[in-house]
Amino acid sequence: MKFPLFVSGVLILLAGCQGSGLSLKDDIVFQQTIPVCATDEECEKVWAAARQWVLKATPQGLEVDSAERLQTSPADDESYLWETDITVSKVPVAGDKYQIVMEAWCNTTINSCEAERRLMRRFNKDMAAYVSPRQSQAILRVFNEGDDMDTLFGSYAASLTAGDLRRHADMYYLPSTIVSGDNIRQLGNSDDVVAFLEETRARLAGDNITRVEAQQRQLLSSSKNTAIVQLQWAFYGAADDEPQYTRKATYTLIKIGKGWKIMSASLGDD
Structure with missing residues (x-):
């Protein structure tokens, strides 16, 4: 049907x-x-x-x-x-x-x-x-911003399993706040971000995770320069067709120049 x-x-x-x-x-x-x-x-x-x-x-x-x-x-x-x-x-x-x-x-x-x-x-x-030209520009801007957000989270996923973490630290608008349960962590500079990503990568390596994907991405609200995005991180082993586990997360983003950066993140339970 x-x-x-x-x-x-x-x-x-x-x-x-x-x-x-x-x-x-x-x-x-x-x-x-x-x-x-x-x-x-x-x-x-x-x-x-x-x-x-x-x-x-x-x-x-x-x-x-x-x-x-x-x-x-x-x-x-x-x-x-x-x-x-x-x-x-x-x-x-x-x-x-x-x-x-x-x-x-x-x-x-x-x-x-x-x-x-x-x-x-x-x-x-x-x-x-x-x-009209004005509406056309507005429509294409929305789609382009969606593409930019996809690029941000796709690159972030790659940084959790491979790549130059210091380069990916530039994805954060500092100072940034990470909330995970009762734990609140302030990232004040790029060294703090690198340390946070290194800790995350170490946990993934301990679980034999080789691939991370951002899935079920949904825009909850948006304005000209800010947006709130909810998604689910999925964590896979080398031979996995299905994720070993998933984790929900909500991100507040800010538009800087032509791209988006992470202002804060709220991480759900594993």
Whole structure:
């Protein structure tokens, strides 16, 4: 059975969609990048682009093709081609404007919905070319910042198992605070950060951990220069397909120049 990944209020509701946790570019970020048109000319331009996008994204064609709604013909689950059901709606919002909202449908029996999530993100990003220049810049900025955050945590994960720790100490905006249970640790300079990373690496080596991944990354809140990100660290041995253990963490980030740095971290129990 298929269920829609649809937008309501400020959250994407994964109705019946069973899969991995939301990544940085879901929920809040998706909401921030939904394309909006303000004039008849702009709306016609975005709608025409949305129609062509849907026709290229999935092969089964349109069952509904109106000025307010696009809906693909039902996907054939037995097809050798990748098919998914897509709906695009023109939704009135305040100020005589319209949101162009894309909904993908997920078959919970054969996939984890991740492909549908990526499709929804890609739609918003691709539609940025057809909205006003100001909105286009804002949409692309959100996606670029999400990419920068992914780079930050990917590099941080690498630093826990290999690499130059002093170089990675630059990821912290100092002084920084690390909270783990009842333990509060202040990192006042780069030497403190290196010592913290070395202690972490020593514990991982003792557990025969050779690979660390940042998973289930979710943006909890954001402003122009700060963001709060929650994720799960997964720790693997050399031959592991599944992590030996995981640990939740919440990070407060600050935008410095074109990148992000860690202001504080709250680490959950192992």
